[in-house]
């Protein structure tokens with residue numbers, strides 16, 4: 001079971017491969033597709049086709065994606081999990097590291113491949129990736145840390161029949177005071193409802209499980225087979241055998257599966273959606289996805305179901321990195337409390353420390369590079385850009401206190417972090433609340449699930465000057481405000497970086513200022529920057545506020561919705577503020 005000699009030959013050939021320039025031309029277009037076979041709709045694809053092409057590169061290559069925006073709204077591409085060390089401006093999130101690419105304009109993403117593992121590329125402009133603009137991004141290494149015979153990429157995703165902009169309008173809406181998220185209509189394995197696998201006896205397969213969901217979470221297993229986990233979010237792990245794995249939005253896990261020695265039985269690959277997240281469970285939603293694993297297609301003998309589903313014992317904190325790194329004492333602690341409340345605009349929003357993120361009028365990276373010493377002043381980025389300044393090379397500890405009754409997947413751009421501890425309730429510095437510390441060789445990854453009403457402690461070294469977004473990867477929650485911006489080592493970044501001219505060009509083309517503070521002004525004059533969407537102040541305790549706000553909103557809806565509407569179009573305003581168009 002541990003010998004994989006048959007895999008050695010192709011890998012030896014691969015080691016002589018020269019670093020290459022991998023160049024893609026993507027015309028980002030609307031097209032029509034029926035991904036789940038249930039409903040044809042307008043989707044976003046590349047060159048008029050869906051799904052967008054998978055991107056494959058090898059360590060030391062240079063990737064170039066020439067993007068042309070043929071949509072009627074802006075777009076931006078994020079290569080999820082890339083450190084972009086020295087190329088912070090290539091990260092992609094709209095109004096964080098760049099202006100979005102306006103309709104009809106071109107923009108080239110170019111960066112060197114210094115990591116390896118399983119990643120994905122997705123739009124980072126509003127809810128756009130849920131309309132289909134997402135694709136696996138595989139960074140091959142040579143040699144790989146483990147040997148295997150075949151590499152199978154298994155993207156998993158949820159699928160909606162409605163356009164994301166319409167769903168966002170009804171989600172960010174005062175008629176949705178509880179913040180119920182839109183429930184997807186389908187889930188797809190390998191981008192189709194018809195996926196299957198063909199296994200050959202004795203072979204070992206690497207399955208790269210990539211969760212490209214906007215919302216849904218999956219438990220993945222194969223009846224009668226075990227998984228040997230070897231990679232978590234691009235980080236090689238010590239090999240460890242499990243029955244099933246669990247993936248939240250944006251997480252990746254590679255597993256090795258050794259095929260059976262006989263062909264008399266076929267099996268099912270299973271991806272069960274975590275239905276706990278859905279406020280309602282539609283009768284027609286097929287949330288337990290299956291794909292046959294054929295050893296022999298000529299018969300129909302399937303092994304009995306052997307599916308743990310949501311009872312899975314998988315827990316990422318129990319894994320160890322192949323290249324060990326001990327945790328060290330932090331220099332800076334950042335306490336981020338996650339909560340959902342109805343805010344002054346009547347919308348139920350996710351937020352850190354009681355204030356939702358609102359995108360500034362100037363991308364935060366431009367502000368950091370252009371504001372001299374003021375770049376150390378967090379308010380310069382905008383009143384609700386939620387800037388947190390990090391000193392170069394400091395060890396940062398983030399305490400994530402999740403007060404919400406749902407679990408949330410948090411993603412840090414530009415880094416992987418160590419997961420060092422977890423516990424129930426709120427962490428207030430009392431170490432006895434931490435169930436167990438993981439300090440010797442903690443797992444490192446770029447997206448962590450924080451379970452309901454509990455805390456998780458993560459650490460990373462601020463060794464990558466730039467501006468890095470930290471947000472919930474449930475798209476609905478990001479758009480509602482559950483994000484902060486890490487401003488990492490401003491002085492070092494200013495010394496090392498100059499934004500390429502193309503960045504200024506797309507800002508100007510979209511009428512977005514390229515310079516100045518979060519309001520596009522000099523100094524600390526932030527008039528005009530998006531702000532003012534805050535908790536409703538009522539003098540009650542934090543817990544009372546939610547209930548109180550819900551009552552106020554219910555009353556407003558009951559009595560004065562016409563007046564409310566006459567004053568503004570809050571959904572649209574909220575969306576515009578998110579992208580800095582207000």
Ligand SMILES: *[C@@H]1O[C@H](CO)[C@@H](O)[C@H](O)[C@H]1NC(C)=O
Nearest residue numbers: 024025026027046047052053
């Ligand atoms: C898209 O079209 C361009 C221009 O015709 C072509 O160079 C490119 O290879 C196409 N890309 C894909 C992924 O089809």
Ligand SMILES: *[C@@H]1O[C@H](CO)[C@@H](O)[C@H](O)[C@H]1NC(C)=O
Nearest residue numbers: 034035036037038192193194
């Ligand atoms: C799935 O397979 C069925 C039956 O072969 C076929 O009719 C359908 O078009 C397929 N759906 C997709 C989305 O490929």
Ligand SMILES: *[C@@H]1O[C@H](CO)[C@@H](O)[C@H](O)[C@H]1NC(C)=O
Nearest residue numbers: 061062086087110111112113
């Ligand atoms: C990629 O690496 C090469 C060689 O080290 C360097 O010259 C080039 O500037 C790098 N490209 C980017 C986009 O960083």
Ligand SMILES: *[C@@H]1O[C@H](CO)[C@@H](O)[C@H](O)[C@H]1NC(C)=O
Nearest residue numbers: 017019058059060141142143
């Ligand atoms: C990438 O470059 C480094 C430094 O030159 C080298 O040690 C490594 O083997 C290269 N990796 C691959 C996959 O070519």
Ligand SMILES: *[C@@H]1O[C@H](CO)[C@@H](O)[C@H](O)[C@H]1NC(C)=O
Nearest residue numbers: 156215216217218247248249
């Ligand atoms: C992907 O993540 C979402 C959101 O966390 C989750 O609901 C879904 O079940 C996950 N899918 C898989 C296949 O892990």
Ligand SMILES: *[C@@H]1O[C@H](CO)[C@@H](O)[C@H](O)[C@H]1NC(C)=O
Nearest residue numbers: 001201202258259260261262
């Ligand atoms: C397959 O057969 C070989 C040789 O008999 C044995 O060593 C191996 O454990 C078997 N593998 C499985 C998955 O049963």
Ligand SMILES: *[C@@H]1O[C@H](CO)[C@@H](O)[C@H](O)[C@H]1NC(C)=O
Nearest residue numbers: 370371372373374375376491
């Ligand atoms: C920033 O501060 C340093 C020392 O505090 C000073 O030497 C430098 O001139 C200042 N730079 C700017 C642009 O104000």
Ligand SMILES: *[C@@H]1O[C@H](CO)[C@@H](O)[C@H](O)[C@H]1NC(C)=O
Nearest residue numbers: 335337399401426427428429
């Ligand atoms: C973090 O914030 C929570 C909620 O405000 C508070 O209860 C807790 O004491 C804080 N934790 C630390 C370590 O400061």
Ligand SMILES: *[C@@H]1O[C@H](CO)[C@@H](O)[C@H](O)[C@H]1NC(C)=O
Nearest residue numbers: 083085086414415416463464
């Ligand atoms: C970025 O590169 C520097 C060396 O230039 C290195 O010390 C640092 O660890 C890197 N950080 C990340 C996150 O890759």
Ligand SMILES: [Cu+2]
Nearest residue numbers: 078080250411
């Ligand atoms: Cu991301």
